[in-house]
Amino acid sequence: MAEAGGTPVSQQDRREEIRQEVLASGFVRIEELATKHGVSGMTIHRDLDVLEQQGWLRKVRGGATSTPTALLETSVRARIADAAEEKACIAEHAARLVSPGQVVALDDSTSALAVAERLPALAPLTVVTNFLSVINLLSGEPGLHLIGLGGDYQPSYDAFLGLHTATTARTLRSDVLFMSTTAVVGGHCLHRSQETVQVKRALMETAGKRVLLLDHSKFDRRAVHELAPLTEFDLVVVDAGTPAARLDELRSAGVALEVAER
Secondary structure, eight states: OBOTTSOBOOHHHHHHHHHHHHHHHSEEEHHHHHHHHTOOHHHHHHHHHHHHHTTSEEEETTEEEEOHHHHHHHOHHHHHHTTHHHHHHHHHHHGGGOOTTOEEEEOSSHHHHHHHTTSGGGOSEEEEESBHHHHHHHTTOTTEEEEEOOSEEETTTTEEESHHHHHHHTTOOBSEEEEOOSEEETTEEEESOHHHHHHHHHHHHTBSSEEEEEOGGGGGOOOSEEEEEGGGSSEEEEETTSOHHHHHHHHHTTOOEEEEOO
């Protein structure tokens, strides 16, 4: 398959380009996409169907529009601002689990970024992450040995994702992993990006202790790719805004739960 100029591209690369175009412009036309990418209108329809299923866009007559939740997901600045107080409270609570000398793994979530902000005070530590925002934050901090997981850089997440990143993650062992997810439905963590799930799973496989950070908004969202059941985590930390009925439901399901109080 090739772009209009004759340069071969993979189906995955074309869909990522279409996703970026929708997010950048807010609306794309099927005819224009087909011409630009040198494929048929039916191929674009299939691409949009997949991206819609993943929650990145909504198909409309003649094209597709971006969704508010997708725009939120792709903007690191917006993600940091979303539930900022809750994330800070959760991070303060979670950071108590860190001891000097440990290897701490952080995923590409802004919840983990909030934990990263508290790590310099707990040095010496080794920090493993695929999140460029964490790397930039901690670079040069005394007492921190920083290991960045390389791979395919995805600007929408400001992170390195994909097979190479996951493979590298599996070669490293951490004492504790702090991570989050897009949504929680029926006691299971879900995410919009399969490439992100791939890396998160790899980090989970090699962590001595898995800690999931969940502000209460995660329970009101939806996504398509399953990451793991909540019971696979050694600890789930939620904020005080999580409804009591939700807490009872999780504890009844066997989830190890702690509530971060302000």
